[in-house]
Amino acid sequence: MITAFRRHLETWPVRLFFALMVAAFVVWGVGDVVRLIGTKTWLAKVGRQTIEPQQFQPTFQRELAQAQRGLPPGQDMTPALRREVAARALQQMIEQVAVTREESRLRVVVPDAALRAAVFAMPAFRDKSGQFDRAALDQVLRANNMTEGEFLSLMRSDLARAQILDAVTAGAAPPDTLARAVFAFETERRSASLIELPFAAVPAPPAPTEAELRHWYANHTDQFRVPEFRRVKAVILTTETIAKSLDVPQSELQAWYDAHKAQFVEPAKRSIEVAIAPDQAKAQALAAQWRGGADWAAVQKAAEAAGGSGVALDAATERQIPDAALAKAAFAAAPNELAGPVQAALGWAVLRVTSATPGHEQSFEQAESTVRAKVLAERAAASLYDRAGKVDDLLGTGAGLDKLPADLGLAGVTGTLDAKGDTPDGTPAPVPGPPELRKALVEAAFSHPPGPPSQMTEVQVPGAGSAFYAVEVEQVIPASQKPFEQVRDQVEAGWVQDARIKAQEKVAAGMLAALRGGESLADVAAKAGRTVRTTPLVTRDGQDEGMPPQLQRALFGLKPGEPTMVETPDAFLVAVPDKIETPDPKADPARYNTVRDVLTRATASDLAQGFAAALRARAEPRVNQSVFDSFVQQ
Structure with a gap:
């Protein structure tokens, strides 16, 4: 049988059959490779340089995180916003590559010494004594999810870019006509002569009828509503709450003091x-x-x-x-x-x-409380994200806020509040932590549905890193209307005030018509038995108790002698411009030079942006739309 099989193998039809089988297996095995031949895997191409997906990913994630922090708590990012963020991040990278190409063409080099000096000079990385603080650098890197190498590479690129852009913008200067116009706009001062018609000066009108009061109540129901309240529970995680749960041995405090002794030396x-x-x-x-x-x-x-x-x-x-x-x-x-x-x-x-x-040096005993606070802050900051992740994992398993471990450094709050963060008695709800955390938590309480708690949400706190919270809505108390009988006295007071306002509005309108007809403000005031008051001179953005802000906004839009009528919380004002002063730049050279400096920086910024845009256009960047779409759709 074997001999017969071997004899058949030597025939041409069988040989051809086996050759086809081998070819089929080869094609199947390398099919994926064959299909990839000629496929573009890069995300964008700037000249001959490509931006690969793995290069873009960290930048895109940082931009996404920043955009997410700008959204209301609990709101997810829409596909349209995700696409917008991706496009913005990619354009930034394309511009950076275009400028880097120009750096290479011009052979711009940043020495290591210059890079080191720039890093050491950054205020964010200095301690109290002005010395470079490595711990501060590490904390910033952790907060921004960057390695030291990535940071130094970014700094080197920024310094090289600055050398080029400084050369481009060195001659930036605004036209003198523009500087004078802006100077005049900012420094012009005006005063006004006015007649004041207080609402309180109007005699009380006849008592309203029941029908009039009910009609006024029906037209102003928004003034008599009880807002929606929500009963919520929340947990908060900050470096302060974590620090309260930590204990640092004396030996560690002494070691930290020895390593940072320069901070406790007053030169x-x-x-x-x-x-x-x-x-x-x-x-x-x-x-x-x-x-x-x-x-x-x-x-x-x-x-x-x-x-x-x-x-x-x-x-x-x-x-x-x-x-x-x-x-x-x-x-x-x-x-x-x-x-x-x-x-x-x-x-x-x-x-x-x-x-x-x-000079004076604090001993360890004198500085112990400060050292303890710093060590606790460092340890709390180092464990903040890890602890937030553990809480998130527990919440993901269905654990309620009441079931979370006590050793994670959480602070719990519970209470009833409205969308402004006030309790039913009108006082602010006692939410611990910075204002940014309080604002985010209150917003989340009114966007999260009743039921299971939210996941841990990060809040950026300027100058203090991050904070986290999770919120659970226990009960929604709908908004309601206060019945007429309950607020009758308030309704009557509102009706009387409205009547007084309408009476003074009629008087003010008559005065305005007389002024537009050619009468002087003094004559109009004399006929009405009123006095004329002159306000102090103010600039557009200046403040003075004698100048009502409602009149100030209108005053700088008036022509000389043009009358106006404005309403303040307490009165109607009928006014005309009194003095208009436009200072000469020669009389205030310091202010004029400040204006020129601001315009010079703005002009330089425009030049830099235009230069970068020109480099980008010259490089003829191309975007691989299919790869870009894959980032947006993830």
């Missing part, structure tokens, strides 16, 4: 008066005059006459004195002692120490 300080002369001989003459009894004002004048200057520094540390030789001399001299001449960077200096504050 010595000197207040000095420095006279600088262009050469040593003139400096010696200044010193002789000073030692001879001349006061500081006289020494300053003498220094200026000699071609130098006089400068006073108050409570400066040795590092804050800009010249090393001066600093050394200042800290070597005793109070009221004259030192110098000393050769400094700007010339020869003579100085006098007016006061000296010795």
Whole structure:
């Protein structure tokens, strides 16, 4: 049988059959590879450089998280918003790649020393003593979900970009006509002459009938409604609530103090008066005059006459004195002692120490409470996201807020409140934590349906990182209408006030018509037995008790002599512009220069954006729509 089988294998039909089978298996095995040949996997292409999906993913996720934080609590991101966020993030990356291409073309390089200096100079990474704080950097990286390498790469790119854009915007300057127009708009001052018609001055009208009161009540039901209330339970997780659940051993506090001892050292300080002369001989003459009894004002004048200057520094540390030789001399001299001449960077200096504050170092015992607070804050911040995740996992299993473990650092609240966060008696609900957390929790209470609790929701707190909360709505108490009988006195008071307002409105309208007919404000006031009052001069955004804001808004839209009529909470005002002052830029050069500086920065920003847009257009970016859609639809 085997011999027969071998004989059949040697025939051409069988050989052809087996060849087809082998070919079929080969095609099936590499089918996926064959289909991928020629397929574009990149998300976008800028010139010859591609943006791959894995490069885009972190940027897209950060933008999504930021957009989600801007939504009301409990609201999910819509597909349209997700697409908008993705498009914005991709355009940012395309622009960055386009600028990076220009950096390479121009051979712009950021040395490691410059990168290090830029990072160390960032205020967010400095401790109380002004030194670089590695722990602060790590905390920022954790909060933004970035590695140190990613951060340094981003910083290097930003510094290189700044070199190019600084060159592009170096000559930015607004037209003088624009600067003068903006200066005039911001500094123009106006006052008004007005007649005031208080509502309280109108005699009480005849008592209303029952029908009139019920009619007024029916037209103003919104004033007599009890808002919707909700009975809610919530848990809150912040670094403060976590810190209350932590215990730090004394040894750890001591170790932290030893590692951050610079924070507890108050450096010595000197207040000095420095006279600088262009050469040593003139400096010696200044010193002789000073030692001879001349006061500081006289020494300053003498220094200026000699071609130098006089400068006073108050409570400066040795590092804050800009010249090393001066600093050394200042800290070597005793109070009221004259030192110098000393050769400094700007010339020869003579100085006098007016006061000296010795340095001081807090011992561990003195700083223990501060150290404990800092260590607790660091440990709480480091565990915040982990604890929030554990709470989320428990809520996902169906655990109620009452069943959550007590060792997670949660704070629980319960109560009844309205959409403004007030309790039924009108007082603010006692929600712990920062205002941002309170606002988000109240909004969530009125967007979350009754039933199971929400998942943990993150809230960004400016300057304090993040906070989390979960809310459960136990009961919804619908809004209701207060019955007429319950609010009859309030209805009558409202009806009387409306009658007074209508009476004064009629008088004010008559005065306005007379003014438009050519009568003067003084004549109109005299006929009505009223007096004319003049307001103070104010700018558009200035504030003065004598200028009602309702009139101020209208005043700057009036022509000279044009009358107007405005309503305030207490009266009608009939007014005309009194004085209109437009300052000359030469009379206020400091303010004019401030306006020019603001416009210069705006012009520079426009130039930078235009330059980046031109680079982007020159690179002819292409977007792989199918890959882009896959991000949007995930």
